[in-house]
Amino acid sequence: MLNAAVLTALTMLLAAPPHYAGTLDTDWLVTPVTTPATVRMSDDGKELVLSNGLVARRFRLRPNAATVAFDNLMTGESMLRGVKPEARVTIDGHSFDVGGLKGQPNYAYLLDEWKDDLTADPNAFVFVGYEVGKTQPRFAWKRVRHCADLPWPPRGVSLTMSYRPPERSQSTLPEDLTVTIHYEMYEGIPLLCKWLTVRNGSEKIVRLNRFTSEILAMVEYESEVDNYQLWRVPNLHVESDYAFGGMNASVANHTTHWVPDPDYLTQVNYLRKNPCLLESRPPVGPDVDIAPGETFESFRTFELAFDSTERERNGLAVRRMYRTIAPWATENPIMMHVRRADPNSVRLAIDQCAEVGFEMVIMTFGSGFNIESEDPAYLAQLKELADYAHGKGIEIGGYSLLSSRRISDEHDVIDVATGKPGGATFGNAPCLGSRWGQDYFRKLYAFYEKTGFDLLEHDGSYPGDTCASRSHPGHRGYEDSQWTQWKTISDFYKWCRGRGVYLNVPDFYYLTGSTKCGMGYRETNWSLPRAQQILHGRQNIYDGTWTKTPSMGWMFVPLTEYHGGGPAATIEPLRDHLDAYEAHLANNFGAGVQACYRGPRLYDSDETKAVVKKWVDFYKRYRDILESDVIHLRRADGRDIDGLLHVNPQGKIKGLAMIYNPLDRPVERELKLPLYYTGLADTARIREKEGESRPYKLDRHYNVTVPVRIDAAGVTCLVIE
Structure with a gap:
């Protein structure tokens, strides 16, 4: 028993x-909320209200513009306790607030009767006007494969608020310089997006050294009197598309900072260290020059309000957010990682995929595939393979290693602490702003234009390394190196998204075009005995889908030996270990999760073929529900x-x-x-x-x-x- x-x-x-x-009549996670996102003027004409029926943000417009309320309409909570600038910029070495109001007597809460007495900071950028419009796509998305039927861009409303330099700054700033704060609020989800642009209308170059694109004095989540190390921050999910160096949002998030509020003098904590002030800013730089007539655009910060503290419900909200702002991540092709990249091996993989219903062939790491080759004969061979695959209804692509390798002292990132190569996330790594880095991406763009390939598995990616080199053509030095490298790789990923190129990237680039990342597993565990691999697999899927949708994370099936383990860990010959093979298929297809089936073939007998096709057919029969939301029942x-x-x-x-x-x-x-x-x-x-x-x-x-x-x-x- x-x-x-x-x-x-x-x-x-x-x-x-x-x-x-919630306090609303309908639950937005169950019944679609169709209340439109709107911008309206308050009855007294003093405030703009940005709302979608789930959350609302209010802006006072005079004597300067500032957020004076951020309300959770689902729970009835006021999330904001104080007025701050809308942004902060450092230009040519001088720091300026953008908007904001002064004079709040107590930062524990904000009363309506205080608002008329608030004053403008004479040293801050001054609000000059606003425009209301529709949401716009961050970049193009070409839909070429099965995915959820979701709108792009998300339905909603946009609000732009423009600011000019303060009069006192005209000796340090050109007069024709405009900072514009952009907001988008989306329909049916308690989510808004914010970013800034800086337009240089002058005749001289200006340098944007630093920026903080969001500053919110939020109601603290908890109050502790004593010295405290494990603060819980306000119940708001915040992340930006300036993300790298991790397979989940919390690790890859380098822009969200919860810090103490120096204005909050009445807080309970004796040392006034409660981290209830939200700032969204890059860790370094950007330190970029804005030429006359040009406009700088920041990363985008997304703010999702929760209506619960329950893990599953908040996870459902975050997963809904990704489907809303990165709907390409619902693309979930069934993929095989073929172990050899010679034409015969690839054709066999294509044929077998077509026979059992797989949809994609990836020439895996160690296969011999070389995306950096510019040999016309090699590219012609790959074009023939692409044509053959497309004729069978199969997509094709391959693997490329980027950051986790050494190129040379000349081209690797330089550690700012030592002035020498090394010190990167993976030890040594190429700088994307070096001549090698620029040439590498030139080859990638050209490869897809010449071969017609459909996907890229981009290992290493760019993990956020800085570089102190002064000789690399793509950046000036340390301060602008992170920003310029991120721009290089994110622009390429956006280009891929516009062409319909699928992106497997073991890093958190979903918001800039990537479609899939690792679900989360230890690679050496695939050398364990087969039975242990199977149980680990279900644990990994269970754990990964708290924050990822099934389509956002890949798993792994070592058809051939991987990281050792010998016969006890290996599925090949497939017909001899069909029970283990089927268990992997049931794990992954049953969860709506795709895995890297890595080996020379998908089947080696009619019996094996029948088992693979059985689970592919099951998945395709129930694909829509299997790729939908997940409720966690019991962990394996x-x-x-x-x-x-x-x-x-x-x-x-x-x-x-x-x-x-x-x-x-x-x-x-x-x-x-x-x-x-x-x-x-x-x-x-x-x-x-x-x-x-x-x-x-x-x-x-x-x-x-x-x-x-x-x-x-x-x-x-x-x-x-």
Whole structure:
């Protein structure tokens, strides 16, 4: 019999009701909110209100412009406690606030009756006007493969507010210099975007040394009197597209800074160190020159308000955000990593992919594929392979290593601390602003134009290294090196997105065009015995999908030996280890997650081919629901059944639960499923696999109880309609 404590924990977890604490009549994560995003003038003519029915931001316009309210309409909370500048810029060595108002008597809260007494800072950029418009695409997205039917750009409204230099600064700043603050608010999600541009209308070059594009005095999340090290910050998700050096947003986020507010003198913390002031700014630079007639554009900061503190609900909100502002990340092609790049091996991979329904062939790392070659004969050979693949309905591409390698002392990044090569994220790394870096990207652009290839797996990517070289043609020195390198790689990724080139990038470049990153796993674990790999795989998917949608993360299946492990770790010959192969297929396709199936072939017998095709067909039959939102049921631990629940309240199929049994004996269970996020309220029709559906009544917590029987080391699915 199964352990009673384990059974109790599983039942409680599966039965847990959602923690929706909203005050609105509808839950935006279940029922689409179609309230338009608008900009309107307040009744007294003193304030602009940017709102979408879920969040609202108010701007006082005189004697200068400033945010005076940031309200969570879902919970009724005022998230803002004080007035700050809208931005801050340092130009030619002089720092200036942009907008803002002075004179708030207490920064613990902001009363309406105080607003009329606030004054303008004579040293700040002055508000001169605003425009209202529609949201605009950050860059082009060419849709060439299966993806979610989402609008681009997201539906919403834009607001631009322009500022001129203060009169006192005209000895240090040209008069014809404009800072414009841009806002976008999107329909149906408590999300806004903010960035700034600096237009140089003068006849001389100006240098933008630093900028802070967002400054918000937020209500503190907690109050601690004593010296405290583990502060929790306000319940707002903030990230920007200036992201690198990590496979999740928190690690790759280098622009979001929660810092103490020097104006907040009445806070509870004795040392006044509560980190409740939000600043969005680059860690270094940009230190770029803006030539006469040119405009500098900053990165974009996205601010998502939560209506809960519950992990799953907040994860659903973040995943909805990515689908909204990076919808290309819903592209989720079924991909094979072919182990050899010679024409015969690639043609075999293409043929097998076409036979079983795979959609993409990637010439993997170590295959011999060379994207940097400019040999006309080699490029012609690859063009022939691309034509052959396209004739079979298969996309094709390959792997390129960028940052995690050494080129030479001349071309590598220079450590600012030592003045020598080294000190980069991966030790030594090429500088993208070196002659080598410029030549590398020239070759990449040319490669896709000449070969017609469909994808790039770009390893290493650019992890945010700075470079203190003074001789590289792409940057002047340390201060502008991070910005210029990021521009180089992000511009290339945006170009790829506009051409429909798919991007596998093990770094957080989703918001600048990347389509997939690692779900999160330790590579050497693929050298473990096969059974351990399978359990690890489900754990990795379970953990990764708290913040990634299924389509945003790749997994791995080592058809051939990888990082050692010998015969015990290897699936080849495939027909001899078909149980392990099928378990990997069930793990990944059942989760809506694509894996790197790395080897020389997908099948080696009719029986193997049938198993692969079975799971591909399953995935394509239920693709829409499998690529939808994930509710986490129970994490795999090898001690009891585990699983995920896919939900889509707008779909014909409302949910699909994948339940795995890692035990060496069958399990029969009355299984409770939480169906709140399916959108069903009274009755659900549920069938096991392709069986007959039966009606089940939802209880007051939106749960149903379903009998299941799962074979030893087996898997089943429950389809909810």
